[in-house]
Amino acid sequence: MFALKEARGIGTEATRAKVLETLKERGYLAADRKALVSTPLGREVIALTPPALKDPITTAEWESRLEAIAHGAETLDVFLADQCRILPDLLAPILGDGKPAFPCPSCGAALNRRKRKKDGAWFWGCTAYPDCPVILPDDNGKPGKAKPRPALSEYACPACGKPLAKRSGAKGEFYGCSGYPGCKTTCPVKLDGSPDFEAKKKGK
Numbered sequence: 001m002f003a004l005k006e007a008r009g010i011g012t013e014a015t016r017a018k019v020l021e022t023l024k025e026r027g028y029l030a031a032d033r034k035a036l037v038s039t040p041l042g043r044e045v046i047a048l049t050p051p052a053l054k055d056p057i058t059t060a061e062w063e064s065r066l067e068a069i070a071h072g073a074e075t076l077d078v079f080l081a082d083q084c085r086i087l088p089d090l091l092a093p094i095l096g097d098g099k100p101a102f103p104c105p106s107c108g109a110a111l112n113r114r115k116r117k118k119d120g121a122w123f124w125g126c127t128a129y130p131d132c133p134v135i136l137p138d139d140n141g142k143p144g145k146a147k148p149r150p151a152l153s154e155y156a157c158p159a160c161g162k163p164l165a166k167r168s169g170a171k172g173e174f175y176g177c178s179g180y181p182g183c184k185t186t187c188p189v190k191l192d193g194s195p196d197f198e199a200k201k202k203g204k
């Protein structure tokens with residue numbers, strides 16, 4: 001196991017100040033009174049960055065190899081060949097390489113792993129949001145399967161005009177407004193399969 005202290009660390013106090021300045025200039029950090037806080041952009045970049053690139057051990061390892069090159073213990077060619085081998089894999093999720101590692105099933109743009117504020121749960125959102133509202137659950141660090149969306153029916157919601165969708169609940173099939181949760185209209189299914197607007201009731 002490679003420990004940080006075995007290497008020369010990841011920078012000195014002097015370089016740290018410069019790094020923090022750069023992070024502020026790029027909008028990744030902002031001063032909040034006396035504290036430095038990450039901006040939403042900064043957190044997004046971190047969320048997109050592959051774990052190996054975020055790990056200070058990676059930088060420390062590279063620093064120590066550069067040191068070895070300076071001492072003639074390793075050659076620059078070997079180091080560069082290693083970088084060329086691993087960087088495409090590391091950067092693929094960010095650069096996309098034309099094809100994102102996790103493409104949106106709807107529009108093909110990259111999916112982005114995000115943390116829900118409410119409960120801290122991970123989910124995947126399309127980077128083309130708001131043009132593409134695709135949201136997928138997280139499945140151990142990968143986008144999971146979306147719940148199949150109920151097919152829209154030819155019937156319009158009597159309350160808001162959006163199409164009704166046939167859904168199945170504990171008490172069997174019913175029609176629910178596709179505008180849910182904005183519109184909570186539901187109504188039972190008649191024997192002929194059409195919505196029973198007479199018996200229409202509003203959900204809670």
Ligand SMILES: [Zn+2]
Nearest residue numbers: 104107126132
């Ligand atoms: Zn999309």
Ligand SMILES: [Zn+2]
Nearest residue numbers: 157160177183
């Ligand atoms: Zn409706």
